[in-house]
Amino acid sequence: MKYLGLVLAGLMRHRSRSLLTLLSVMTAFVLFGLLDGVRTVFGEGTDTSGQDRLIVTSRLSIIQPLPYSQLARIEALDGVQEVAHANWFGGVYQDRRNFFPNIAVSANEWLATHPEIRLTAAEREAFLGTRTAALAGENLIERFGWKIGDRIPLEGTIFPNKSGSNTWTFDLVGVMRAGEDERSSFAGELIFRYDYFDEGRTQGQGTVGWYVVQLADPARSNEVAQAIDAMFVNSDAETKTQSEKEFNLAFAKQFGDIGLIVSAIMAAVFFTVLLVTGNTMAQGVRERVGDIAILKTLGFTGGAVCLLIVAEALLLLIVGGCAGLGLAALGLPALSRALRGQLPPLEVGPDTWLIGLAIMIGLGLVVGVPPAVGALRLKIVDALARA
């Protein structure tokens, strides 16, 4: 501890440079904390235990349809309370940049299995009673300025309709409002009736994208999930039953290997930090040749001077890194809330802290050791003559 003053004095010799370097380290570790939180969520295996809603997809791929005939067999299973089904539509509103999820659902069962969707009695009645009815999430209503009674045309990118056009028109009959329930992930979605969709499409009739299974007892989720998959094993349409969160993750993974993308971004960020802090340390030590010579003159051994310089680098990385990870730890819960439960809770976990600390120490040694070795080799007489 008695050398801490000397270490700080070394860093504060060029206060603004050290501060800017500290900020760049901090920024890098904020990014690391946020991205590693996301990577962890995408990398970890979640199980189905304790889930009251399961998703059944094709075992082959999330985009592979399942036969409608499976519905009755799933409904008949012990422990299953309700089964809804859905199909990704992939329609475009006016412009491809206006992307939002739009899904054909079995209306009655969907509302039964998704009690978090808040509708007025009139909206519910209109949705269940109108074949062309659609419900939109609050964010969509706000985003496009829609109002109940509007006719919403969507351009089908996957499913043309029997009229020979790609345009499907829906009647907006209600707004899906979010309650306090964390699983309200529909604020940006539009849902419409499966029967209208299935009758109108030119291909794939009698198939669904996935089933949503509401369980009578969440404690039996693993057992029911295994039973569903066992029922269709070795059939033409083998299934994969997973929790809703797992399904959301699998859906997001379609866009790319999240872990690889995050790792690549982090590698680039840390390489930049390596260059920035390496430059700060090298420049700092070069400018302090006289100071280092004086310390050696006063009796500090080469090894002691070496340790002081490595300690400077470590302090810079550890203070900046911990501040960054701390900020990420504060920011991730907010991000989680903003995602409204579409992903499992994001957090800077103990693993992220440990990996972060290892990176801080590793980077500190990489940027601190070369100038420290230079200082170790410094000849006092030459350095004093130069200073």
Add this chain to the structure above:
Amino acid sequence: MVELKGVVKQYTRGRQQVNVLHGIDLSIADGDFVALMGPSGSGKTTLLNLIGGLDQPSAGTVEVAGRRLDQLSGTELAHWRAGHVGFVFQFYNLLPMLSAQRNVELPLLLTALSGAERRRRALIALELVGLAGRAKHRPSELSGGEEQRVAIARAVVSDPQLLVCDEPTGDLDRHTADEILALLQRLNRDHGKTIVMVTHDPKAADYARRQIHLDKGLLNGDLAA
């Protein structure tokens, strides 16, 4: 106190071998105040560096306070310097980010003394050089003379027997230089410190008890004041 026998120092500059000292024999008694004089390039600073344990001779022996410095490793020399010698340089060489007191404390960091004891001793040393009131000031807030006084306080804080001073007044005006030299003289006279001082200035040399002249790496005269 200081005993040099047949000291030779050579440097290699590029492909050239430069002989700086050619077999110096020198003896400095404990409690002496010696001025090393001579023209530029005569080897004064090189000789001072050997006496202070900052460099090693190419040949010959350097013995200070009974210790053969030419036989010590780099680390052993560092430990020896910490306990036996204080340094004063022309340009003070204080660490700019530290206060006067913290600068003076530096040599004591290498001891087992507590923080409070280090601070107490640093203040005593600053008091000795008349700068107790400037303890919290950084070097940039001090005059040249004050900086040199801080450097002298740093040199004496661990109570070494030997002080080596390289042109300690070379960057100061006459009046301030006289104050610094009087301070060194007091340290020699009242505290018994052995002082070896390199200087170009004959007036500065007059403060010493003994003047040694070097020319082209050889002793060229030894005069007791």
